[in-house]
Every structure is written in C-alpha cells, then in structure tokens.
Amino acid sequence: MAVRRTTIAKVTVTDVAERAGVSTATVSRVLTGRRGTGAEVAQRVHDAVDALGYVPDYLAKALRDQRTATLGFVVPDITNPFFPALIQAIEASARAVSSSILLVDARNDPDEERRVAEILVSRRVDGILISPCHLTRSVALVDQLGASVSVVQIDRVVSSRVASVSADHTGPMAHLAGIAARTGRQRAAFVGSELTVSTSHARQEAFARQFGETDRVLVGDFSVDWGRAAARELVRRWPDVDFVVCASDLIAFGVIQELQMMGRRVPEDIAVTGWDDTLLAIASRPTITTVRQPIVEMARLAVELVTGIPASGSAVVPSTIVEGQSSG
Amino acid sequence: MAVRRTTIAKVTVTDVAERAGVSTATVSRVLTGRRGTGAEVAQRVHDAVDALGYVPDYLAKALRDQRTATLGFVVPDITNPFFPALIQAIEASARAVSSSILLVDARNDPDEERRVAEILVSRRVDGILISPCHLTRSVALVDQLGASVSVVQIDRVVSSRVASVSADHTGPMAHLAGIAARTGRQRAAFVGSELTVSTSHARQEAFARQFGETDRVLVGDFSVDWGRAAARELVRRWPDVDFVVCASDLIAFGVIQELQMMGRRVPEDIAVTGWDDTLLAIASRPTITTVRQPIVEMARLAVELVTGIPASGSAVVPSTIVEGQSSG
DNA sequence: CTGAAAGCGCTAACAT
DNA sequence: ATGTTAGCGCTTTCAG
Numbered sequence: 233m234a235v236r237r238t239t240i241a242k243v244t245v246t247d248v249a250e251r252a253g254v255s256t257a258t259v260s261r262v263l264t265g266r267r268g269t270g271a272e273v274a275q276r277v278h279d280a281v282d283a284l285g286y287v288p289d290y291l292a293k294a295l296r297d298q299r300t301a302t303l304g305f306v307v308p309d310i311t312n313p314f315f316p317a318l319i320q321a322i323e324a325s326a327r328a329v330s331s332s333i334l335l336v337d338a339r340n341d342p343d344e345e346r347r348v349a350e351i352l353v354s355r356r357v358d359g360i361l362i363s364p365c366h367l368t369r370s371v372a373l374v375d376q377l378g379a380s381v382s383v384v385q386i387d388r389v390v391s392s393r394v395a396s397v398s399a400d401h402t403g404p405m406a407h408l409a410g411i412a413a414r415t416g417r418q419r420a421a422f423v424g425s426e427l428t429v430s431t432s433h434a435r436q437e438a439f440a441r442q443f444g445e446t447d448r449v450l451v452g453d454f455s456v457d458w459g460r461a462a463a464r465e466l467v468r469r470w471p472d473v474d475f476v477v478c479a480s481d482l483i484a485f486g487v488i489q490e491l492q493m494m495g496r497r498v499p500e501d502i503a504v505t506g507w508d509d510t511l512l513a514i515a516s517r518p519t520i521t522t523v524r525q526p527i528v529e530m531a532r533l534a535v536e537l538v539t540g541i542p543a544s545g546s547a548v549v550p551s552t553i554v555e556g557q558s559s560g
Numbered sequence: 561m562a563v564r565r566t567t568i569a570k571v572t573v574t575d576v577a578e579r580a581g582v583s584t585a586t587v588s589r590v591l592t593g594r595r596g597t598g599a600e601v602a603q604r605v606h607d608a609v610d611a612l613g614y615v616p617d618y619l620a621k622a623l624r625d626q627r628t629a630t631l632g633f634v635v636p637d638i639t640n641p642f643f644p645a646l647i648q649a650i651e652a653s654a655r656a657v658s659s660s661i662l663l664v665d666a667r668n669d670p671d672e673e674r675r676v677a678e679i680l681v682s683r684r685v686d687g688i689l690i691s692p693c694h695l696t697r698s699v700a701l702v703d704q705l706g707a708s709v710s711v712v713q714i715d716r717v718v719s720s721r722v723a724s725v726s727a728d729h730t731g732p733m734a735h736l737a738g739i740a741a742r743t744g745r746q747r748a749a750f751v752g753s754e755l756t757v758s759t760s761h762a763r764q765e766a767f768a769r770q771f772g773e774t775d776r777v778l779v780g781d782f783s784v785d786w787g788r789a790a791a792r793e794l795v796r797r798w799p800d801v802d803f804v805v806c807a808s809d810l811i812a813f814g815v816i817q818e819l820q821m822m823g824r825r826v827p828e829d830i831a832v833t834g835w836d837d838t839l840l841a842i843a844s845r846p847t848i849t850t851v852r853q854p855i856v857e858m859a860r861l862a863v864e865l866v867t868g869i870p871a872s873g874s875a876v877v878p879s880t881i882v883e884g885q886s887s888g
Numbered sequence: 889c890t891g892a893a894a895g896c897g898c899t900a901a902c903a904t
Numbered sequence: 905a906t907g908t909t910a911g912c913g914c915t916t917t918c919a920g
Contacts, residue, residue: 244897255907260899270905291623291684292897295912300619302662302683310648313839316638320665327676332683334630335663337648348655355630355660356619456843482839489845511641511810515784515840517817572913583891588915598889620913623896 243286252280263288294356303538304334304352306345308365308388308429312454313482313510315363318387321531322361328532329539331358342369349373353381359538363388367428384538386530388430389546396546397534399525401431404551405438408477408505411521411559412443417475417503421448423462423487424479429454432479435507439477448473452483456512459486467494474502481506481513484520488558499560509554518557525551571614580608591616622684631866632662632680634673636693636716636757640782641810641838643691646715649859650689656860657867659686670697677701681709687866691716695756712866714858716758717874724874725862727853729759732879733766736805736833739849739887740771745803745831749776751790751815752807757782760807763835767805776801780811784840787814795822802830809834809841812848816886827888837882846885853879 249256254273262269262277280286294300303326307315323333334357338345345365352360359382364370367390374391377383385396412420422439425432432454440446448470452458459482466473466487478484484506488498496502498518506513509524526549533547577584582601589595590605608614622628631654635643651661662685666673673693680688687710692698695718702719705711713724740748750767753760760782768774776798780786787810794801794815806812812834816826824830826846834841837852854877861875 242897245899246897256897257899257908258906261906264899266899268905273906287682289684289897290682291619291626291628292912293899295619295623295896295914296898296900298619298912310644313641313644316641316644319663320638320667323663323665327679332662332664332679334660335647335651336660337651339648351655351660354615354618356617456839485843489843493845511784511840512843515813515817515843517821570913573915574913584914585892585916586890589890592915594915596889601890617913620896621915623898623912624914624916626896 242289243284244289245286247284248277248280248286251284252276300356300358301331302334302355302357303331303535304336304349304355304357304360306336306338306349306352306360306362306364308338308345308363309340310335310337313512314387314480314508317510318363318527318531321527322386322535324528325531325535329535331535331539338365340365342366342373345370346373349377353377357381359383361386361534361538364390364430366390367430367433369428382538384534386534387525390430395537397530397537398431398546398548399530399551400548401434401438401551402442404507404523404553405435405442405477407553408521408523408559409442411505411553411555412475412503415499415503415560419448419470419473420445420475420477421450421466421470421473422477422479423459423466423483424449424451425454425458425483427451435477435479443477454480454482456482456486456489459483459488460490461486463487463490463494467491467496476502476504478504478506481508481510481516481520481522484522484558485512485516488516488518488520499558503559505559513554513556516556516558518560521556521559522554523551524554525549570617571612572617573614575612576605576608576614579612580604628684628686629659630662630683630685631659631863632664632677632683632685632688634664634666634677634680634688634690634692636666636673636691637668638663638665641840642715642808642836645838646691646855646859649855650714650863652856653859653863657863659863659867666693668693670694670701673698674701677705681705685709687711689714689862689866692718692758694718695758695761697756710866712862714862715853718758720874723865725858725865726759726874726876727858727879728876729762729766729879730770732851732881733763733770733805735881736849736851736887737770739833739881739883740803740831743827743831743888747776747798747801748773748803748805749778749794749798749801750805750807751787751794751811752777752779753782753786753811755779763805763807771805782808782810784810784814784817787811787816788818789814791815791818791822795819795824804830804832806832806834809836809838809844809848809850812850812886813840813844816844816846816848827886831887833887841882841884844884844886849884849887850882851879852882853877 336348506522664676834850
C-alpha cells in the first residue's frame with residue numbers, strides 16, 4: 233500500500249502570466265485585488281488560473297510579506313479537560329482571520345513551556361497566545377516573549393506587562409455566595425488546586441472576599457482524586473460545612489462522589505459547586521452547578537488582540553453560572 | 561499596557577558572513593555542517609553567530625528547501641476526550657523529528673473536514689495525519705489528499721488506499737470475552753455509537769465475532785446521555801443481560817450510572833466495560849474496565865510513516881486491557 | 889576549501 | 905493600466 237503521490241509540476245505566477253499573456257505583476261494584482269486592473273485582462277488571468285489550476289504558494293508569500301498567517305498557542309496541559317474547548321475556539325477564531333494555529337503543549341512544566349514557546353518564535357508565528365502554566369515561574373518567559381513577538385495571555389494571567397484576556401472570577405463567586413445565602417447555607421469551604429495556577433489563585437481570593445472566609449480552605453491539585461481526598465478532610469475537620477466551592481469540575485466531581493460514599497446527601501446535606509463547565513459537570517449525578525467562562529468570546533478577543541495593531545490592552549470578560557443540581 | 565516590542569533588526573547570513581570575513585556560502589556550510597570547512601574559519605563563523613545573535617530564518621529556509629517541517633493533524637472532534645491525549649502524543653513525536661503540528665478541528669463534519677484539510681495543503685505542510693470523521697463520507701477526501709501530500713490515517717481508518725496506523729480491536733475484544741467467560745457471564749450485549757465512525761464500526765464487528773452475538777446490539781452516539789438511554793433500553797429488552805461491552809468510556813459511564821439508578825449492582829448483577837481509557841474510566845465508581853490504545857506508539861509510527869520515504873504501509877498495533885472494578 | 893551567483897515564488901516600488 | 909525589476913533569507917551548484 234504505497235503512498236501514491238503524483239508530484240504535480242508546480243504552477244507559478246510565471247506560468248499564469250505566460251498563458252494569460254500578461255506580466256507576473258498583473259497576475260499578482262488581479263489575484264490580490266490590489267490596484268485597478270482592466271476587466272478584460274482580469275478575466276484572462278482568471279481563465280489562466282483555472283486552466284492551469286494555479287494555487288498561490290503560501291511559503292513564498294510568507295517570505296515576501298514577512299508574515300506567516302500563523303499563530304502559536306502554548307497550552308499548559310492539553311489533557312486538562314478545560315483546554316480542548318478553548319483550543320477549538322481559538323482555532324475557529326484564527327480561521328476567521330485566515331490564520332492557522334501551531335499548537336504546543338507545555339505539560340505543566342515551565343522549562344518545557346519555554347522550550348516550546350521558543351520553537352514558536354523561531355517558526356516566525358505572527359503572534360503567540362499562551363495560558364502560562366505557572367504563576368511565578370512563567371513570568372519571565374511571558375515578558376521575554378513579548379519583546380520579540382506579539383503575545384496575549386489567555387485564561388491564565390501571570391504578567392501585567394503583557395496583554396491578556398481572562399474571565400472574571402468575582403462575579404460568579406458573588407453569584408455562588410448568593411445561592412448559598414438564598415438556600416440558607418451557614419458554613420462555606422473552598423477546595424482549590426495548586427496556587428501556582430493563576431486561575432486557581434484568583435478563585436481562592438475571590439472566595440475569601442465574597443464569602444468572608446479564609447480558614448476553611450483546602451489546596452491540592454487539579455484532579456478527581458484530590459477532590460475525593462479533600463472531601464474526607466473536609467468532613468473530618470469541619471463536619472458542619474454545608475457549602476463547598478471547588479476551583480474546578482474535576483475537584484467537585486471527586487468531592488461529591490466521596491461525600492456520597494460517606495453517606496452525605498448532595499445537595500440536601502451539603503452543596504458543592506465546580507468551575508469550567510466541563511463534561512464532568514453534566515456527567516455527575518447530581519449534575520454540578522458550575523461556572524462557564526465565555527470561551528468563544530475570549531478566543532475572539534485574544535486573536536484580535538494578538539493580530540491587531542501593536543496598541544493593545546487587557547480584557548476581563550464575564551462568566552455565567554450554570555446551575556446544576558448540586559447546589560440545591 | 562501597550563505591547564512593547566523592540567523590533568530587533570534582523571540578523572542574516574550576510575551579516576554573519578561580513579563579520580566573520582567569509583562568504584554567505586561558507587556561513588551556510590558551517591551552520592548546516594555540510595561539506596568540509598576549515599576549522600579556523602568555522603570558529604570565526606561561530607563567533608560571529610554568537611556575537612550577532614544570529615538565528616536562521618525558518619521561512620527562507622522553508623522556501624529554499626521546499627519543506628516546512630510542519631505536519632497537519634485533522635482531528636475529528638477535539639472535545640471527544642480521546643483525542644487530546646492523541647494530540648499530545650503526536651505533538652511530542654513531531655517535535656522529536658523537529659517538526660511542528662498545525663492542528664485543525666473538523667467538528668465531526670465531513671464538509672468542514674475537507675475545508676480544513678485543504679487549508680493544510682495550501683499551507684504546504686510536509687504531511688497530514690488524519691482521523692477521518694466519517695466512515696464513508698471522508699473516503700474521497702482521504703484519497704484525494706493522498707495525491708498531493710503524504711497522508712497517514714491515524715486511529716480511524718476509512719481508505720485502504722492510504723497508509724494508516726490503528727489499534728487492534730480483535731485482541732482486546734477477545735480478552736473481554738475471556739473475562740466474561742471467566743466470571744461466568746451468560747448474556748452479553750454491545751452498546752455502540754455511530755457506525756459512521758470507523759472505530760465504532762470495527763468494535764461492533766469484533767464484538768459479533770468474539771462473543772458470537774449479533775442481536776443484542778444498540779447503536780446511538782458518542783455520549784454519556786446515550787449510555788444512560790441505552791441502559792434503560794437494555795434492561796427493558798433483555799433483562800437478563802449480565803455483560804455489557806461499550807464502544808467508549810463515555811457510553812460505559814452513562815450505562816453504569818443509569819443501571820445503578822435502576823437499582824442494579826455493577827458488577828455483581830451486570831458487568832460493564834468501556835473503551836479508550838479516558839478520565840471517565842477512573843472517575844467512575846466502580847472504575848471502568850477499559851481498553852487502552854497504545855497512543856504514544858501510534859503517534860510515533862504515524863509520524864514516521866508520514867515523514868518517511870514514500871514507501872509506506874499500514875500498521876495495526878496491539879491495545880491492552882486496563883481492568884477496573886466494573887467487569888467483576 | 890571557499891566565493892560568486894542563481895533561484896525558491898511572490899509582491900511592491902518604480903517606470904512607462 | 906501594465907511591465908520591469910529588485911529582493912525577502914537561505915542553500916547550492918558551479919568555478920576557482
């Protein structure tokens with residue numbers, strides 16, 4: 233089963249020009265639509281293009297324009313279920329402006345992150361979108377990248393010196409506090425993940441502000457297993473907690489599951505909420521009340537920022553609460 | 561917060577040549593390591609490179625070499641939890657051969673799939689990896705792509721005329737049949753997803769062969785919800801079924817959850833197995849016995865095939881069973 | 889072993 | 905409105 237590949241003799245502007253009986257410049261003008269071109273000549277060019285099956289060479293154009301129409305996206309960990317949806321949105325937004333996405337995965341490692349980001353630079357991408365994997369250890373990289381290419385931090389933000397698009401944490405947290413109040417909950421707790429992840433850090437701060445609670449906080453990592461462990465710890469240390477805000481759906485899923493194993497009813501005895509609106513939020517029983525970030529808009533803004541005129545800034549977009557059954 | 565970007569004057573081979581007092585040809589020779597070069601001259605070149613901070617321009621090289629060192633990957637649906645892990649593996653394998661990945665998402669739509677695949681071709685990728693989204697409607701595209709660029713089907717295979725790397729379905733299915741026999745199960749059923757997905761189709765056929773059962777088969781889509789619906793249908797139509805093979809973890813998760821809602825014990829009353837070894841397999845309680853495809857090896861093989869000498873072929877690699885608690 | 893020069897395919901001055 | 909030409913930055917014949 234050999235790969236058959238008829239190496240089609242490449243058709244160039246020169247071939248088209250010859251066939252249409254014009255110069256290569258005219259062909260270029262007709263095709264790019266720049267400057268005025270005689271209608272009759274334009275027709276001849278188009279005919280020649282069709283006849284020859286000419287396709288402009290993206291590589292030559294890129295070298296000439298010094299522009300690759302390609303954006304890089306440094307994702308911290310593609311196996312984190314939040315990111316595939318973001319990747320999808322970014323890819324779509326990029327396509328809308330005729331750009332493609334070079335995807336690289338940092339595997340949650342700042343060293344690896346630097347390595348792959350530098351690959352993107354050497355590839356001459358027109359800009360880089362990055363969700364920095366580490367709150368402090370990624371800062372230098374983000375700042376340095378900003379010196380040689382247009383950079384926008386998306387979702388996770390670690391440097392105020394570089395443009396960013398992120399979702400608001402305060403609004404949804406206030407909303408969750410409202411739900412807790414409305415349903416007469418008395419004691420809230422927060423289960424977060426690594427504080428080295430900017431979003432987790434921000435959510436914890438928002439929790440402290442909106443719930444006025446800084447003690448009942450547990451921090452682990454970004455996994456279902458940690459959620460399970462946290463649930464046990466929670467019950468042991470603060471048996472009367474009746475509202476648990478989790479920094480992600482993975483954690484919330486684990487918390488709920490373990491609470492149920494221990495005979496607690498969710499949400500009757502204890503409410504649990506998640507974050508990110510991933511598959512787990514609806515797979516869980518009860519379904520998880522979670523926070524949906526406006527991924528599509530974030531992607532659109534980020535792509536606009538990164539491809540836009542050097543003038544730039546940062547945007548914080550509002551999230552929405554998706555009420556499941558777990559917050560009763 | 562303007563994006564600061566000191567437009568570093570580009571350093572070219574010419575600059576290096578000048579500084580080292582040699583010709584651009586020599587610089588190129590020293591840097592590419594081709595041909596013999598005088599040790600002393602080479603040193604001067606390297607010094608100049610360091611002093612000037614020269615970085616070769618990937619674009620110019622690509623135009624000159626007619627080679628982009630970039631591979632395209634057409635993923636059918638990035639939100640399908642199986643694919644992120646595959647993307648990660650492919651990206652790593654590509655990096656190992658100094659290539660990058662342009663990622664495009666077909667969103668399960670053959671028309672979209674064609675559109676994005678053609679973008680990849682126009683981008684002059686050196687090769688395309690594709691998990692075709694449709695068993696029949698993607699065939700023409702795969703065949704046509706093979707005519708203009710090196711193509712390898714990965715995971716999903718729809719055309720025998722184009723190289724492919726896929727996981728074996730028969731072995732793991734036989735293994736599952738073995739588990740069923742060992743645990744004294746009497747009646748097996750299969751819950752699949754769209755038959756238009758090549759893997760789903762292949763798994764169904766393998767089930768029929770290994771379990772000798774063609775009646776107790778339900779087909780829906782690739783979701784937890786379908787799993788839930790299938791469980792209800794299963795119990796209604798064949799109340800004595802005691803072993804359920806599912807074409808994916810999503811389906812298995814839904815089946816287990818719904819069976820439990822209906823008061824059935826898993827695996828005591830009825831065993832359930834999944835496929836793909838995704839997050840859901842370990843998030844589920846009981847954990848799901850599932851099939852792990854050798855993703856890393858598949859990616860490695862596929863990248864080798866697609867970048868390799870035109871001579872090529874297809875590979876089928878063995879999967880392994882990951883026994884969870886759900887198969888009793 | 890090294891240099892001069894051509895050329896990958898395209899587009900933007902600069903003529904005409 | 906159209907043609908001529910230079911050049912993006914690199915590598916690689918072809919000479920010497």
